[in-house]
Amino acid sequence: MRVMGVTLIVLGLAMLAPQVARAETLPPASDSGEVCTVGYQMYRPADCPANGPGSRAMHYWEMGLLPARPLPAAAPDPALAAPDFGFARVSKDSELHLYPSFVDAASDNRAVVKFPGFVFISYQDVVERDGERFYITGGSEIVRRDDAAPISVHRFQGLLFNATPLRSFGWIVESTYxxxxxxxxxxxxxxxLPRYTVIQVYDTRQVDGLNWYMIGVDQWVDQRKVGLVEPSAAPPAEVPxxxxxxxxxxxxxxxxxxxxGRLVFATLVASGIPPWHTRPGTFQVFKKVDRQPMSGSFAADRSDYYYLQDVPWVLYFDRARALHGTYWHxxxxxxxxxxxxxxxIGDARWIYEWADLSTWVYVTDPSGRRPLTRRRMPTMPAAHEV
Incomplete structure (x- = not known):
């Protein structure tokens, strides 16, 4: 079989220079019965048959897979993810006692008591007094060191973009093969593929009721394993x-x-669980707070009580609902x-510094579900949503 564009000398001799000029006068390979090399088919696809050995490579090349084309993106400054405080969790069965001074803490006097539940403190230092160790919280309260255990804060960050990608992309949210x-x-x-691996989507197929995404050459993952962004240059209908x-x-x-109209940043988030849904709709940022405590309880027996000190980089957009940094999960x-x-924390800080009051926030659920709000939400509640 003659190979268009290349003359091969058998019996161990070296390959001669390609005869590309000669190919200009030959009929297309699909008409002549010739088979193209992979390189030639990618160079002159019109001359080659659709089922030749280079057709698969040509298909992947057209999809942007060969060679793989990176996203027009970069990692944000890692310094944005550095928390201003340390954080610690109180045992779910224990009350939190906040004291105004070391003397009061030592004598268990004048304590502000928080209910047991989902309770976290921030701290700026850990000090020792008379053989006992204490936290100094972000608000300068005193907490016994034995009453709360330090936690580590994950420093996941999204991506900054210098151009809007041509295809959907996202992150692996459940480690998988x-x-x-x-x-x-x-x-x-x-x-x-570990959690938070960045992926691009080159093809989508539906099998057994699930979308499967092609993320590499013969590599497929199902929709449950990924969180995707589908770039759109057009603003939502209500956004100018x-x-x-x-x-x-x-x-x-x-x-x-x-x-x-240009994508500048993207990341993963965690929104409301039933019955505390994040409400779909179009809103605007109406208040910014660099850090604040959040607390509340919705059950009559306070079994769902939470108290969180120094929640960072808060952007209110829908009554009590806000975008904010999260250190507790x-x-x-x-x-x-x-x-x-x-x-x-890093992503929340980037958004906080980028967004202005009145920046539009479009909340959408492409699944078509529009959950009812469980209760009426006051404009600025005493108990904040988290």
Whole structure:
């Protein structure tokens, strides 16, 4: 069989220079019965048959897979993710006692008591007095060191963009092995994809009621393993052209920030769980607070009580609901809040510094679900959503 564009000398001799000029006078390979090399088919695809050995490579090249084209993105400054305080959790069965001084703490006097529940403190220092150790909280209260255990804060950050990507992208939210084909019948590959791996989507197939996404050459993952951003240069219907807006996708649990039609930032979030849904709609940022305590309880027996000191980088957009930094969990990509949109500390700070009062916030749920609000929300509640 003659190979167009290349003369091969057999019996161990070296390959001669390609005869590309000669190919100009030959009929297309699909008419002549010739087979193209991979390189030639990618150079002159019109001359080659659709089922030649280079057709698969050509298909991947057209999809942007060969060679893989990176997103037009960069990581944000890691310094944004550095918390201003340390944080500690109080045992769920224990009250939190906040004292105005070391003397009061030593004598158990004049304590402000918080109910047992989901309780966290911030602290700026740990000191020792008379053989006992104490936290000095972010608000300068005193807490016994034995009453709360320090926690580590995850420093996940999203991506900054210098151009709007041409395809959907996102993050792995559940560590997984991809499959060689869409559906459970595809062989499980040995390429381990840890949580927060950035992926791009090159093709989508629906199998057994699930969307499967092609994220690499013969690598497929199902929709439950990823949180996606689908870039859109057009603003939502109620958002004026030429402005900034934030899109929150409740189905994908992602956030995307746009400036005059260009994607500038994207990340994973954690929105409200039933019955404390994050409400779909179009809103505007109406208040910014760099840090504040949040607390509340909705059950009659206070079994769901929470108290969180120094919640950072808060942007209120829908009554009590806000975008804010989160130090008490690392569940980004999944619903788990009391109605607010939880972000990592670094991501929340970036959005806080980028957004202005009146920046638009578009909350959408492409699944079509529009949950009813469990109760009427006051404009600025005593008990904040988290």
């Amino acid at each position: 991809p499959r060689s084909a869409p559906g459970s019948k595809g062989a499980e590959l040995r390429t381990w 052209i030429g402005t900034r807006w934030i899109t929150i996708n409740l189905f994908e649990q992602t956030l995307a920030a746009y400036d005059n 690392d569940g980004f990509g999944y619903k788990r809040s009391h109605g607010c949109v939880n972000m990592s």
